[in-house]
Amino acid sequence: MSVYDITVFLVSHGPEHDGKTDLSTQTFPSDRMQILPVKEDDPLHPRKNTVLALGEARGRYTLILDQGDSFSRDFIQALFTEAQKEKSVMVMPSQTCIHVKRPREQFSLEGKDELHVSLTEIPAVFPTCLNGLLIQTSSLLQAAENCLEEAEPEKQILVSLLDSRPEFFYLGSQDFEYFFPREHDYEYCLSCLSRDWYFTPLTGFLLPLLKEQKPSLYVQCLSLYMLNTRILANLNNRNKNLISRREAAGYAELFSDVLERIDTRLILDRSCQSLTWDLPIQLMEVRLKKRDFSYYPSLSCQEDTIELSCDGVPFGTLKNIQARINLIDYRKGCLEIDGGFQDYFSSREAEIYAEFDGKTYAPVYNQRYSMTKCFGVTFYRLKTFHMSIPVPDSSRERILRFCFCTGEKTYLMDFAFPSHTSRFCKDLTYAYWRFGPYLSYWKKDGIHIQRSRKLMVLYKELRLWKQMWQLKDGMFRDQLPLKVLNFLLRPWFSRRKIWFFFDKIYKGGDSSEYLYRYSRQFRDGIHKYYLLDPSCPDYSRLQKEGLHPVRRGSLKHRLLFLNADMVIASNSTVFAFNDYTFQRSLPIRGDVHFGVSCVQHGMSVQKIAVAQNRLRDNTKLYFCASKYEIANLSKPVYDYEGYNALKLTGVPRYDGLKNQAQKILLLSPTWRMNSVLPVTKNEGVARDYNPNFKETNYYKIYNGLINDPLLLNAAKKYGYRIQYVLHPIISPQAEDFTKNEFVEIIPSTGDMSYEKIFREAALMVTDFSGVQFDFAYMRKPVVYLHHRDIPQHYEEGTFYYDTMGFGEICHTSEELVQVLCQYMERDCQMREKYKRRADDFFTFSDHKNCERIYKEMIQYQQKEV
Template identity: 55%
Template sequence: MNSYDITVLYAYHAEKERPVQDFPRQTLPAEKIQIIPVWEPDIYRPHKNCLDKVSLAEGTFTILLDEGDSFSERFLERMLQAALHPEMAFAMPALQSQKPLRRGEYFLLRDVEDLEVHIQEEPAVFPANLYGLLIRTSLLKEALLSTAFPCEAEKQALLYILGRIPRFRYLGTEILSYATSLECDHEYDIRCHTLEWYYEPFQKFLLPYLEQNGTTKDTDLLTQLYVIYMIKTRIGANEDNRNKHVISREEAENYCQLFSKALQYVSMSTLLCIQKVSHPARLHTRRLLLFLRLKKQDFSYYPKIRCTKEQMQLISDGEVFCELEQIPLRIIKIDYIDEKLEIDGTYNDFFSQQDAEVFARFGKREYPLVYNGRYARTKCFGVTYARMKTFHVSIPVEPSKEERILNFIFKVQGNEYIMDYSFPAHTSRFAKDFGYIYWRIGTYLSFWSRKGIHVVQSSKWKILKKEVALWLQMWKKKDGFYREQLPLKILNFLLQPYFTRQKIWLFMDKIYKGGDSSEYMYRYAIRQKDGIKKYYLLDKTSADYARMKAEGFQPLVRNSLKHRLVFLNADMVIASNSTVFSFNGYTFARSLPIRGNVHFDVACVQHGMSVQKIAIAQQRLRDNTNLYFCASKYEIQNLSKPEYDYMGYDALKLTGVPRYDGLKNRAQKILVISPTWRMQSALPPTGGTESVSRTYNPNFKETSYYKVYNSLINDPRLLGEARKYGYRIQYVLHPIVSPQKDDFVQNDLVEIIPSIGEMSYEKIFCEGALMVTDFSGVQFDFAYMRKPVIYLHHHDIPQHYEEGAFFYDTMGFGEICHTNDELIDVLCRYMKNDCQMPDLYRSRADDFFAFSDHHNCERIYPVMLEHEKKRTR
């Protein structure tokens, strides 16, 4: 008989082997718990040694936990009670990450307290690894001995265990808040940055296991769910901006053949039905279509349409893929200009355009949609796998006292269906969670209901009724998230007689950091006496706030009441960076109650140059950008492409950009190294907002980005030559990389400068003699002053920018290097020759820039004024 009830394999991940810290206090008596500390130094296999130590377990049950995990005092006691049932394979807690960026968890079922799961029926949840499971020790030892493949031992063990005993107990009330990232935590887990994670689990486990243990017709359900889960985690880690660039675009097609092979063992019933109830394997509909296409190995595949007078469905192999309500008409932007509703929208590309059509109906009139190529793609490994149908439609609002309703109609096989609406953008005007949101358009009032988008004659009484009803809706929201906005909403309504008489322009850079194009534009604008109220937004704790106050300016304080009111009533926002709402603290959820209030246009004055393929960030509707100021004809050329959707809107202006007014050459013997950031090396913004600096990434030192640049700034040959010629080196960190400053090894010749606090871009760029960068827009600052630029396009660092209208080999302002040694050779040559820009690159700069003076603000301001005169509130 075992002397212990439970053995805890307690993993710790310190750099050196050391005694483990105290185990959290438990109500289960200490003498009933055997704790085996296990040192896990390999961050790529965080529980490898624990599996080896299972042989030492003396408890009746065994559980694998990590130092730093958080759980209740009754955790082990309650898990033991559940696991003791003879028909249960193990007990599984609810898993929730301690990391701040994990919003939706793979293994946490909301509002589920306790659940008996049968893995071969309709499992609402299933484990992907052994971590956190309380398993009978004898069964676990037996399972680990049965593993036949060289990787994914934990999944093999679980397949064995659940093959023997297909039931387990899920305890939703026992939350295990885990400290060490799981493989589904693609923001934090280092494994998704390694090539092995993409290939070995498929080549050395999953595919051989499938071939050995199943057929394409009778693979057991858990194995099928593992196939879906393993593919899903790799796609999820590399979708859109999450692309880790481990699998190149060129390699993606061949790599995805592994997915296709594995999916042959997944039935259509599992793919289309079971996965919808199995939480860790659940797929949203766009991703589900990708899985179908991978399984069929046909990327032109569409489900078939089946319809009756009451219902339309999309069918794949006899199973329902989706219904019409899962193809909502997404209103991205709706505006009222020259007595017309100007609507930009999208809907899911789930059916062939030859089989059906979509059009708008307003009152009794019908209007065709004008389709365009605006960027609305979903990519994986940099390759597009899904597109939304994007369109624009103009709908005249002719004088009428009658109520009119706008609907979008799906017409197929002679049947017409009214499409459901979705309002996924800050500029959508409406929100389903707040049915009393209204939007004032001229003499009309517009609002959404289940019948459609209404347009009625406005009156003060109607407005008051809608406003008060909206206040009540905000108050009734249980979580209080909207209640805190209610005083602002009421105050803003009461102050409308004042604000409607004002013209307000809001200028903003990164808010936690000034000194960019918007500050230059603000400084010019504030001197113009035209009756427009102008505000420059900054965080009160930033060094730039103190600097501007000392210079006699009055920056608008971020998150102050005045800031909130100015934002709600601004007529124009002049911004150097995209995601205006995010910088002002509004997530998509937080902006819901104010969508009918905001009416500003956006003028982009740019942080860098728009010559790369950046449609995902800079297409017209990302920020409702109405004016886009450019310094080069090549920017205009790039932004005129269909995916940006600026053509026909008179938005692109060749004027120069404001911050170049401050670029005056005062070169000293300083080499400036300033690469851009990499999406795969940085954490996403905390809380979904860009208005605060990024948090520290604990895995940064494992990236090739860090290794290359840390090696460069500490290279003995570079430092020796710099001393020989009297040069200093400034390594300027991108704002997103700045939290990693202390990771870099310091030396006496290199100053590591984070882009926060009192640092001045203008001072650094004007005093630098030469710039080393990769793809950063700061290259253009140096080229504008006709100072030399050298590019480090290092073989070991994946790039996350694509060339658009600027090609480095024929248009770049300097030599392109691919290794540190090659770069140092070029740097030594430049230092020897006093860092002079060669004629070839000078002529390229002359061709690139439309202007080389310091009158950019002077050219921009009249354009903004003219736009203000034309716009209708």
């Protein structure tokens, strides 16, 4: 018998996962509300004890809340009123994760305040967990009795509830910000870090449910949601490395078993946000359903478009197959175009070509990196190409078009400009690009090219300024003063040669600073500038040395970036480092003309085409220290072949590496994607603190290592100190580590000096970090910890640790400690076989790397700029 109107289960997930939720401020009468506290102690199974406690509910309705959930004062009253009015078994509010930096309601239903949801047709919204739902207690308890399996008890209850009565009420006017992350919150959800989460819910809950009977529409929605959350958590560089590439094929079979029981209409539906994915993922799921990765959608010609379909279900149209222009350059009278288009059709059914000045040009296809990966395995790639299109001298206006030809009909293709170096954009229709004697701009019928005349340039510029003021809710207005000033100063800047250097920006001391220092001594007519954030200690250091770095965010910084001839960077994504998001770069794409010289932060010997392919930054020169780097970067996926970009010179910062070893053991591992929060500002700013970091194996293993009694006793016996240098991306977690008197924990921020630390340490422990090469360059011993409990994220390219590594490889902390004790006992001397490997790897050891690089850059400046 019901004693209360509502029972609230207030769930605590432990001190490291809890906020505070105060129910005393609710307008709902407290005497009609039963509040039952529940303690959950397993973050990987966050509702286990709550489900067991459901029988204690004495209210007509039940509401499960987590400590830290946030909602309005009338939240409970509003849900209860709606449940009474609609006689609903379940009421669901609008739901958003409280941790997300750019919050978005899970189903993107803003504006739909009230919605009666029927699960007999594809729903716009559906529940994925019990948290935040107001549910009729009698129905909830009956559903809970049907939970026979331990796997996914929440989802079992929801399935039982909604299969018997497939409807509920969505109250979008009530915003519910949940504290405990859910499966689709891949940045914060701890379940994503558990291997069990990828298997048991599918094999122990989902597949038995799907095989039992013809699945309801809700079960299909929930199934697709569960698959998509696992894809989302491991898409491209989010890969948690919990499923190896060898296991991926078997895991894909598990997905196929689920998908073959899901209607293709649902897979391709775009009305529900939690089921709406971009087309490559939808195509992958159709292919998995069919168990055929050679499958393409059917193509049919219409009057003004083509239509693509899968089993009669619409997949897309010609608008979804665009000529994607990543880079256009003008060299020796030709437009050099790098691009791609979506691989949604068989090359046997259609072809694509360019048309300009009465001639047609076929794309030269290549293997440049354009892959979409899941669990580290490529499941989709764009068809990438290069075109060289002559621009004969003419006063006529001409149009560059791309055409899609099926044999039956030919259609004009739409353009897309997905890169900072695309030159054009669609949002600002008066944007333009000047090259040689020409002015070019995009219109719907193609890219127009005509003679550049001062009045036309002025007209375009003035109209562009007006658009920047008017469009996109004023998002470009703050760039308008810079745009105007740059236009006025363009004649002055055009007479100056500018090299623009930077490293992390929030930290100096890397290869760009070394090359900047070396090159500025020469009177070569080139103006050289080094960029730093004024808040970092390196800024004051350089000022004291009279080097006057450029202040990040200053007007000088912005103008130099727009007018540089060469950008010299030790890290990729130069636009992001300079505060340009994809959207923010739209007004300046026709202004920038620099190429990038990569002077490297680490060695390029692993598979890193996603970050270091030629088009990532429009890289013109890439300076390497080893023949093995050249071999790796020469592979087609990097697309440097034929561009004379790869130079075997050494890297700048190695000029400062001179052995001054003291009794110091250096621990310097790289970071892991699943140990840090994603970028929320830009790459030139330190990342945010991750509250879940201490739950990761990465933390537990390295924190245990720096506090290992055997290691600390050996260090004391032999007179060694230990320095643990945190990777810059891990540095926000410095306070999480347990300190002791023998270990100094050093974040890679502030006034720390890599060069000083590397010179003075006697031995380095690392995993896959590029700093191993700094140590090996000085012929000092390196020991690797490839711990079996930390997922490996390194993909071998041309450097193989077992035959080319510079030291022993350990797979447990115990094994590592034993090796370190042996090294300390013999004064940390590098073994001869590892010295021979270092001699083979490095082409130069003469500390003249900057000299060689500077000569190459001067030659490039004279020939190409």
